[in-house]
Amino acid sequence: MSDKNKLPPVVTIDGPSGSGKGTIAKLLADRLGFILLDSGALYRAAALAALDKSVDLSDEEALTQVAKSLDVHFAVNGGQLRVVLEGREVTDDIRMERVSMAASSVAAIPGVRAALLQRQRDFRMAPGLVADGRDMGTTVFPDAPVKVFLTASAEERARRREAQLREKGVSVSLRDLLEDIRARDAQDMNRKASPLAPAEDAVELDSTGVDIEEVLRRVLALVQARIQS
Ligand SMILES: Nc1ncnc2c1ncn2[C@@H]1O[C@H](COP(=O)(O)OP(=O)(O)OP(=O)(O)O)[C@@H](O)[C@H]1O
Numbered sequence: 001m002s003d004k005n006k007l008p009p010v011v012t013i014d015g016p017s018g019s020g021k022g023t024i025a026k027l028l029a030d031r032l033g034f035i036l037l038d039s040g041a042l043y044r045a046a047a048l049a050a051l052d053k054s055v056d057l058s059d060e061e062a063l064t065q066v067a068k069s070l071d072v073h074f075a076v077n078g079g080q081l082r083v084v085l086e087g088r089e090v091t092d093d094i095r096m097e098r099v100s101m102a103a104s105s106v107a108a109i110p111g112v113r114a115a116l117l118q119r120q121r122d123f124r125m126a127p128g129l130v131a132d133g134r135d136m137g138t139t140v141f142p143d144a145p146v147k148v149f150l151t152a153s154a155e156e157r158a159r160r161r162e163a164q165l166r167e168k169g170v171s172v173s174l175r176d177l178l179e180d181i182r183a184r185d186a187q188d189m190n191r192k193a194s195p196l197a198p199a200e201d202a203v204e205l206d207s208t209g210v211d212i213e214e215v216l217r218r219v220l221a222l223v224q225a226r227i228q229s
């Protein structure tokens with residue numbers, strides 16, 4: 001293929017909730033000057049739209065329609081990614097725990113995933129893309145030159161989430177958070193459509209006890225070896 005037809009490079013960062021995908025993806029995109037895709041925000045927006053419209057979360061057809069007609073866009077404001085659903089800013093609303101669980105359920109529906117597939121691929125633009133989610137390396141960008149599967153123990157992920165919520169003034173028990181994390185892991189890993197799993201050619205990185213700077217350093221080293229060399 002000539003250089004003219006070459007698609008912009010993609011770095012995929014998949015992994016379970018709280019493994020640090022979003023944090024690393026944002027830092028990496030900033031460092032490389034690449035576009036950022038937070039694919040989870042799309043599923044969360046679809047879940048919030050369904051909850052707002054009181055759509056039954058077991059009604060696959062109705063949820064597929066919600067995803068097909070999803071009026072969502074991303075805007076950057078003060079260096080932060082803002083999520084706008086039907087003209088209303090929902091950046092914080094989509095992070096609520098009830099939306100997290102609903103997003104995981106909605107994301108298990110094949111029609112919903114199909115409806116959001118091209119929308120995710122459209123983010124692939126020059127000079128490159130960093131995409132985080134569950135199936136970026138397996139389904140959405142199978143030809144990505146750099147694929148990372150980021151993990152951390154469930155206990156560490158629950159502690160990170162607790163600290164994150166505490167900073168926002170929200171107090172939640174560690175036990176409840178651990179339960180939610182395990183439930184969401186099980187739902188995301190065991191569904192039939194694009195389950196959470198590392199791509200065969202992904203590099204697995206366990207961030208338990210590894211700080212953000214060091215995780216970023218390891219991912220940057222992969223990018224340098226596979227894209228920038
Ligand atoms: N290596 C790390 N060490 C310590 N804390 C971390 C590390 N990586 C991320 N964190 C912190 O953990 C929290 C969760 O990280 P983040 O939101 O990036 O995870 P995520 O995998 O994108 O989760 P989700 O899938 O639920 O959106 C954040 O507060 C972040 O600062």
Ligand SMILES: Nc1ccn([C@H]2C[C@H](O)[C@@H](COP(=O)(O)O)O2)c(=O)n1
Binds near residue numbers: 017043132133
């Ligand atoms: N590529 C993706 C991204 C997200 N999901 C689902 C699974 C998660 O439980 C939920 C929320 O994602 P998060 O914001 O926590 O990354 O959305 C998915 O199935 N595929």
